[in-house]
Amino acid sequence: MNATRKLCPKCGYERTAEDDQTTPPEQCPNCGVIYEKALRAKSSPAGKRESGPITQAVASILMVVVFVIAAASLFSDDGADATTLPTSSAGFDEVDDEVGCGSDYSDEKRADIFRARYQDHWMTWPGTVVSSDNGEVDIDAGALGMSDLDVELSDPDEGYDLIDGEEVVIRFVMRKPGGCFIPFRGDMASIQ
Numbered sequence: 001m002n003a004t005r006k007l008c009p010k011c012g013y014e015r016t017a018e019d020d021q022t023t024p025p026e027q028c029p030n031c032g033v034i035y036e037k038a039l040r041a042k043s044s045p046a047g048k049r050e051s052g053p054i055t056q057a058v059a060s061i062l063m064v065v066v067f068v069i070a071a072a073s074l075f076s077d078d079g080a081d082a083t084t085l086p087t088s089s090a091g092f093d094e095v096d097d098e099v100g101c102g103s104d105y106s107d108e109k110r111a112d113i114f115r116a117r118y119q120d121h122w123m124t125w126p127g128t129v130v131s132s133d134n135g136e137v138d139i140d141a142g143a144l145g146m147s148d149l150d151v152e153l154s155d156p157d158e159g160y161d162l163i164d165g166e167e168v169v170i171r172f173v174m175r176k177p178g179g180c181f182i183p184f185r186g187d188m189a190s191i192q
């Protein structure tokens with residue numbers, strides 16, 4: 001985390017940590033200007049702007065595109081359409097055998113299988129709590145004594161009373177594949 005907060009060269013607004021949740025890092029949450037562009041406009045003398053009307057039009061179109069992409073990425077991870085994501089009934093052992101540590105397939109085939117069958121799918125796995133910290137729960141789902149599933153709870157408060165070693169059943173949206181040393185990753189998790 002960067003402790004020094006950004007000042008907007010155009011309006012002087014000081015960026016806060018909350019702003020990082022809602023506004024792209026390169027954009028001022030107060031006046032909407034792209035910091036770098038505001039800096040450039042400031043440094044080049046007003047009479048000698050190298051950007052004519054056409055480049056400015058292109059620039060404003062680009063800004064709209066950047067904004068749309070940023071807005072889309074904000075909603076793609078835990079947007080309202082998550083309920084329509086497909087469900088996979090595969091358990092940890094099955095997934096691990098196909099795409100994880102237990103898989104004998106090539107990396108490319110594992111990635112393809114993961115994308116097709118498990119990524120962005122709702123999954124429900126039993127497991128043992130390894131640790132719970134700020135809504136981030138590490139689960140031993142393969143009974144191998146190690147954390148092989150890390151999930152973000154959709155309600156971080158649900159993690160408050162979890163006890164290390166506790167048996168839980170966790171429902172989550174699978175996001176990233178795990179391997180022998182890295183856990184599977186998911187979010188929107190809840191304890192069943």
Ligand SMILES: [Zn+2]
Pocket residue numbers: 008009010011012013028029030031032033
């Ligand atoms: Zn500003």
